[in-house]
Amino acid sequence: MFKSILKQAASVAVLGLSIASAHAQSTTEITEAAHKEGNLISYGMSDDWVNLGNIFGRIEEIYGVEHVDTDMTSAEEITRLLAEKNAPVMDIADIGYDFLGRLVGENLAASYKNSSWDSIKPEFKDPDGRWASGYWGAISFLVNTDQVKVLPATWNDLLKPEYKDQVCSRDPRVSTYATASVLAAAYANGGDETNVQPGIDWFTKLRDTGNLRDGVVLNVASIQKGECPISLVYDFDGFAKRDATGLPLEVIIPSDASVGMLFSQYINALAPNPNAAKGAIDFIFSDEGQVMLAEGYAHPTRDVTLPAEVAAKLLPASAYANVHFPTNLESFSGAVAKIVEGWNAVVGQ
Structure with missing residues (x-):
């Protein structure tokens, strides 16, 4: 569809x-x-x-x-x-x-x-x-190339020791950034809307490795101050933050899976x-x-x-080959509820 x-x-x-x-x-x-x-x-x-x-x-x-x-x-x-x-x-x-x-x-x-x-x-x-x-946007990695020299291409790349304390995300209980990120990580690890546990497990690993930054609010200010070398954001928001800050920020759609949020x-x-x-x-x-x-x-x-000059600013369609969109509102809402439930279990709240 x-x-x-x-x-x-x-x-x-x-x-x-x-x-x-x-x-x-x-x-x-x-x-x-x-x-x-x-x-x-x-x-x-x-x-x-x-x-x-x-x-x-x-x-x-x-x-x-x-x-x-x-x-x-x-x-x-x-x-x-x-x-x-x-x-x-x-x-x-x-x-x-x-x-x-x-x-x-x-x-x-x-x-x-x-x-x-x-x-x-x-x-x-x-x-x-x-x-x-x-409109829609795809979950992406927003990478400050001044701070990160080896660019991650997949979700599991972010688990590598070289990204210690460098990944910023949000709370999936209140943010669509994070909800879609958990679901994308689930798709990358064999899950889907009906099975979000692989995504929750993956974020637990990211936290346990120490790669997930704690106590940093993901926004323009934190990116500009260098507090978020790698940020999990929608592609359009990543480009906007690049334009707003003037920093060398690169938007990467993870090749193993992303989620297109409507x-x-x-x-x-x-x-x-x-x-x-x-x-x-x-x-x-x-x-x-x-x-x-x-x-x-x-x-x-x-x-x-789209005018040619507008289309030229966007990533090529090939970058979105593994983007997964909501099946329908009922199924996607069910996935969100399971992500929130699973996250509460992980953080103990």
Whole structure:
């Protein structure tokens, strides 16, 4: 089902709120109503993530709104939405595929089928319009070549003594970076969505060897200060960190296995500015929005033709030969739950 994604990569490198269908309102009606609302509040969509700063700049121009984001993880996002049910703040958000099960289960997303809905493949959208995935990224090794002279190519390379105290990751209980990393390590060692234990075992080995750094928060600052010689990140985020820091950072897709994580966008069921939210979602899935995501090194989910200069910035399709995508939401959510359970057992919490 997801092989079409790689073909694309080869060719390019309740408050009474009812948001039922993009076709229920014209673009003009949405634009005029968004202008009147004047604001657009997002969670987990920071300016330095997949070119969102420029994307929201265009949204502000088109819809006459002022955008404000609060950066947070997918887990924090859901916690915040639940806490704000009686006083909603957020309009739209970006969430990792691994947290969609909780999002839908808590009825936090409105049903809205954006203006490009019919051209979004079924595997990238909820039949009821509660979410759609605008882009994906693959787990990669982000390596500072000033600090690491022999570049790792596979997961098991990272277990070698030469990488002592050099590998930075995050907590899979709260971060899609880490959830996907554990699953990728599982695939590399004979596991899959139905058997994540090899990934948990592998990270236990990484910790026991002393190669996994403890007490370091994986972010731009820690990378810039040299605290993370090797970081487990999405490929698009690795390229963005390289650009932001100016450091000699190389993005490597592990040749034995990686996971292609889908990132989904949705409207808060209680959005204070529902029309601004609709307009923003429409733009993200438009041809222009999808190309702008690729300018931020993300892989668009719609079949759009990328300008040559944009495609040239991306890794070749051959680098993604062993990328594994979610089978479906139920299976992937089950894998995530098992990863969290297994991680709790490992760390004793």
